[in-house]
Amino acid sequence: MDDIHVSRELFREVARGELPQSLLNEITLEHLLSLCPYCRAEVQAYEAEVRAGPSIWSRVLLAFSVLLDRLLARGPREIRRAEQDFQEILSLPVGERAVRIERSRTRFRSPALVRLLLESSRRHIPGRPDESYHLADLARQVANRNPRMPGYFDLYTLATALMANACRASGDLQGASQVFEGVRRIMSEHGVMDLEVVARVDDLMGSLRKDQRRFAEAERLLKRAALLFGLRRAPDDAARSLTKLADVYWLRGDLDQGIDTVRSALELLGPESDLLLHVGGHYNLTVYLMKAGRCEEAAELFATDQALYEQVQEIWLELRLTWLRGDIAVASEDFAVAEQAYLEVRRLCIGQGIGYDAAIVSLDLAILYLKEGRMADVQRVAEEMLPIFQAQDVHREALAALRLFQEAARHQELTIEKALKVAAYLREARTEPGLRFAWR
Numbered sequence: 001m002d003d004i005h006v007s008r009e010l011f012r013e014v015a016r017g018e019l020p021q022s023l024l025n026e027i028t029l030e031h032l033l034s035l036c037p038y039c040r041a042e043v044q045a046y047e048a049e050v051r052a053g054p055s056i057w058s059r060v061l062l063a064f065s066v067l068l069d070r071l072l073a074r075g076p077r078e079i080r081r082a083e084q085d086f087q088e089i090l091s092l093p094v095g096e097r098a099v100r101i102e103r104s105r106t107r108f109r110s111p112a113l114v115r116l117l118l119e120s121s122r123r124h125i126p127g128r129p130d131e132s133y134h135l136a137d138l139a140r141q142v143a144n145r146n147p148r149m150p151g152y153f154d155l156y157t158l159a160t161a162l163m164a165n166a167c168r169a170s171g172d173l174q175g176a177s178q179v180f181e182g183v184r185r186i187m188s189e190h191g192v193m194d195l196e197v198v199a200r201v202d203d204l205m206g207s208l209r210k211d212q213r214r215f216a217e218a219e220r221l222l223k224r225a226a227l228l229f230g231l232r233r234a235p236d237d238a239a240r241s242l243t244k245l246a247d248v249y250w251l252r253g254d255l256d257q258g259i260d261t262v263r264s265a266l267e268l269l270g271p272e273s274d275l276l277l278h279v280g281g282h283y284n285l286t287v288y289l290m291k292a293g294r295c296e297e298a299a300e301l302f303a304t305d306q307a308l309y310e311q312v313q314e315i316w317l318e319l320r321l322t323w324l325r326g327d328i329a330v331a332s333e334d335f336a337v338a339e340q341a342y343l344e345v346r347r348l349c350i351g352q353g354i355g356y357d358a359a360i361v362s363l364d365l366a367i368l369y370l371k372e373g374r375m376a377d378v379q380r381v382a383e384e385m386l387p388i389f390q391a392q393d394v395h396r397e398a399l400a401a402l403r404l405f406q407e408a409a410r411h412q413e414l415t416i417e418k419a420l421k422v423a424a425y426l427r428e429a430r431t432e433p434g435l436r437f438a439w440r
Contacts, residue, residue: 082112086120094134101141109146114139114155121162125169126276127316133166153190154197157183165204168211171356173431176208199228203241210244211431215252219245236273239265243281246288255292262288279312286324295331302328319348323361330368338368355389356430359402363423366409370416382409401425401437 085108089097101108117139124132140159143152164179183201186192203225209218222245229238246261266281282305289298302324309321326341342365349358362385369377385402405422408414418439429435 078110078112082110082116085110085113086116089117089138090120097134097138098141101138101145108142109149110142111149111151111155114143114149114159117142118155118158118162121159121166123276125165127314129166129169132169133163136160136162136166151194153186153192154194157186157192157197158200160186161201161204165207168204168208171430173208173212177212180205180208195228195232196234199225199232199237199241202228203237203244206241206244206248210248210251213251213428213431215248218248222248235268235270236277239268239273239277239281242268243277243284246284250284250288250291255288259285259288259292275311278308279317282308283320283324290324290327290331295328299328299332315348315352319345319352319354319357322348323364326364330364335368335372339365342368350388356398356426359385359389359398360423360426363405363419363426366405366414367416367419367423370414370419375412378414379409379412382406382414395429395433397433397436398426398429401429404437404439 089100089108092100117135121132121135121139124135136159140156140163143149143155143159146152149155160179161183164176164183167173167176167179180201187197187201192198202221206218206221206225209215209221222241226238226241226245229235229241242261242265246258246265248258249255249261250258262281262285266278266285269277269281282301286298286302286305289295289301309317322341323345326338326345329335329338329341342361345361346358346365349355349361362381366378366381369375369381382405386399386406389402390399401422405414405419408418421439422437425435425437429437
């Protein structure tokens, strides 16, 4: 064990369960901490928070499968009843669901129902963060009806963490931070140390730190989450954390490491893995290849993956794929295809009330027109932007940048360099609303 280091190969072996059982049986706290300095610092801090000695972590690591089996143990009758309850809740209007749960005397109180709600919450994050928050809140409400249920604080922690994640996905990073502070307090005060829970909280907090551009913290959290999921032999979850880690590398400009890491994540996935993990990994890999200037590889991968993408009928995915199709067309200098793609993305964004993305894709469209020397079209796009986006979710500083863009277009002073500067600013200011724009 002393010679093992955290690496792509280690993640792959642990997540797939390829390490010998005799070696897994030897894992102790010291062995785990020898794998990664980030893990060592986090575990030591966590021990201090819960005032527990290293022996507790050792026992958890040695017996995690037993604890998880005990937590997840459910009879067929309980599962069937939970599924019936789940379907009944979802059949109601959103405003009536919590009332129905609260008024019931004996139903809507099982751990199995909580987990169904949590899983549904997770699956709504990409396109419906509001619904994700609502479902996680319902899961917490169900758990609160039966505080003596097995693993109550584990489930309560997971529900609260998913509510925080939904805040993050909605763009409320400050609100997400505040909710996550509550999550950590719950874990500390009630000794929540189950590996699944710790890994999931790390994974979700890693997403928040990534969006906050606190990349060192995001990297540490996501590495630890991937390792812990690997120890649980949960390759899909490990792949999810590695996919996010790849995004951290991409955002901080390390494209090669991002490409290598997302490929490592894809290697963990099998035919039975979550379809959205396959889709997300392949989409991200194509984007990274594009940004790295490997446009032919990106175009070839994008064409090959069409059958995969067609298996998911979601508006948010259609939007992202159409946008990527436009970017690939620009790189191939097929400007007519790119124009139609960007116009469609803008239409979808406006229809979905996603003003921020609508602003960015409008800038992509303006840059395309500048490349073709179509100044009248540039001015038209600039004039259309503000009236639309003032009624959308674009914050004040972003609107100020768009006004400067509009003025430059009106006076025919807009260049590709200036348009790129505004687009880069909007992408960075998405997670930093107070960031101010200036031409210099």
